[in-house]
Amino acid sequence: MAARAAEATVEMRPRRRLRRPRHMRRWLLVMPPLSVMLIFLVFGIFADLIAPGDPGHTNVLARLEHPVFDGGTSEHWLGTDHVGRDIWTRIVHGARVSLIVVAIVVPGAAIFGTTVGLVAGWRSGKLGQLLMRYVDVQLAMPAILFAVLLGAALGASLTNVILILLVWTWTAYARLVRAEVLSLKEREFVLASMAAGASNFWIMRKQLLPNVFNTVVVIMTLEIPIVIVAEASLSFLGVGAPVEQATWGRMITEARNYLTQAWWVMWMPGIALMLVALCGNLVGDWLRDLLDPRLRNLG
Numbered sequence: 001m002a003a004r005a006a007e008a009t010v011e012m013r014p015r016r017r018l019r020r021p022r023h024m025r026r027w028l029l030v031m032p033p034l035s036v037m038l039i040f041l042v043f044g045i046f047a048d049l050i051a052p053g054d055p056g057h058t059n060v061l062a063r064l065e066h067p068v069f070d071g072g073t074s075e076h077w078l079g080t081d082h083v084g085r086d087i088w089t090r091i092v093h094g095a096r097v098s099l100i101v102v103a104i105v106v107p108g109a110a111i112f113g114t115t116v117g118l119v120a121g122w123r124s125g126k127l128g129q130l131l132m133r134y135v136d137v138q139l140a141m142p143a144i145l146f147a148v149l150l151g152a153a154l155g156a157s158l159t160n161v162i163l164i165l166l167v168w169t170w171t172a173y174a175r176l177v178r179a180e181v182l183s184l185k186e187r188e189f190v191l192a193s194m195a196a197g198a199s200n201f202w203i204m205r206k207q208l209l210p211n212v213f214n215t216v217v218v219i220m221t222l223e224i225p226i227v228i229v230a231e232a233s234l235s236f237l238g239v240g241a242p243v244e245q246a247t248w249g250r251m252i253t254e255a256r257n258y259l260t261q262a263w264w265v266m267w268m269p270g271i272a273l274m275l276v277a278l279c280g281n282l283v284g285d286w287l288r289d290l291l292d293p294r295l296r297n298l299g
Contacts, residue, residue: 030286033279040276043092044099051092055246059084064262079264081255087268090246094269097158097247098276101231102224105165110220112166113173114212118204120174121181132178135171143168144233151239158241161234165227173219180212214291221287225280232273248273 043050060083066072067079067087078088116135120128138146147164154160184190185208193203234240235249243250248269255266 030283033282033286036275036279037283040095041099043095045096047092047096051086051089053086053089055085055090055093056244057085064258064265066262067264067268070264078268079262081251081265082258082262087251087265090251091248091269091272093246094248094251095272095276097241097245098228098231100158101162101165102227104162105169105227106220106223108166109170109223110173110216113170114177114209114216116170116174117177118181118208118212121178122185122200122204122208124182128178131174135174138171139175144230147230147234148237148239151234151237156239156242158245161231161240164234165230168230169223169227172223173216176215176219177212180215181208184208184211218284218288218291222281222284224284225277228280229273229277 059080062076062080062084063082065076065080065084068074068077070079072079076086076088078086078091080086081090116131120131120135122128147168150164150167151160154163190203190207193207231240232247232249232252235247236253237249238253240249241247251269252266252273255262255269258265
């Protein structure tokens with residue numbers, strides 16, 4: 001009787017739902033934004049194959065054609081702008097411009113800012129204070145105003161855009177890396193290396209840099225959408241890439257006068273910019289949770 005009662009009790013217990021492992025849930029959540037960023041990468045690299053046409057080719061007879069899902073033709077399946085340029089071709093080639101800017105600005109700012117942060121944190125005397133006071137002055141300036149002033153002074157070109165964004169973005173790395181180094185330099189393994197007579201360069205290269213590497217990678221990931229939006233903002237304000245280059249920001253600024261007449265001219269590049277910026281932030285947050293041991297076991 002006792003055995004039957006135990007079996008009945010077991011049968012009456014509600015079955016526990018099988019839960020996916022935590023890392024599986026995280027991968028499932030990050031796959032959509034990761035896919036969008038991969039598509040952006042493919043567009044930038046293979047723009048000439050995906051959209052072989054000339055993004056600057058005009059055809060006044062085909063101006064403001066509707067996209068294919070709004071009564072247009074398959075020849076221009078995302079429609080055309082006010083001078084008859086194909087919007088799909090311009091969006092794809094605009095992704096290439098954004099990718100070029102990201103591929104140069106993000107690693108360049110990371111290398112320079114990390115170097116400054118390591119030196120300022122390790123040599124926290126007059127040299128470190130001088131470096132960080134410059135960082136504070138630059139961070140105190142309104143970012144977009146600072147970029148516009150540099151753009152107006154240097155002129156509109158893709159090279160100048162890259163230089164402006166390099167000057168603008170390296171300070172984020174320097175500030176965070178310095179904070180990490182100030183904490184690491186008091187740790188036992190660093191003090192032991194100093195007592196053993198290791199040089200400053202060896203300690204920074206072998207012990208400090210590997211310990212701040214995860215932080216730098218996370219900042220780089222989070223800076224990707226910031227750089228893309230900044231490049232689009234400079235083009236929108238007329239101090240970005242030259243007029244002949246197709247960029248998402250310039251497409252949006254050229255479409256302002258046709259928003260009520262042809263909604264797709266602004267919405268298509270705007271959606272592309274929004275998706276890449278949003279998904280870049282989501283991927284950056286996921287990577288931060290993955291690399292930070294304090295956040296790895298949460299959620």
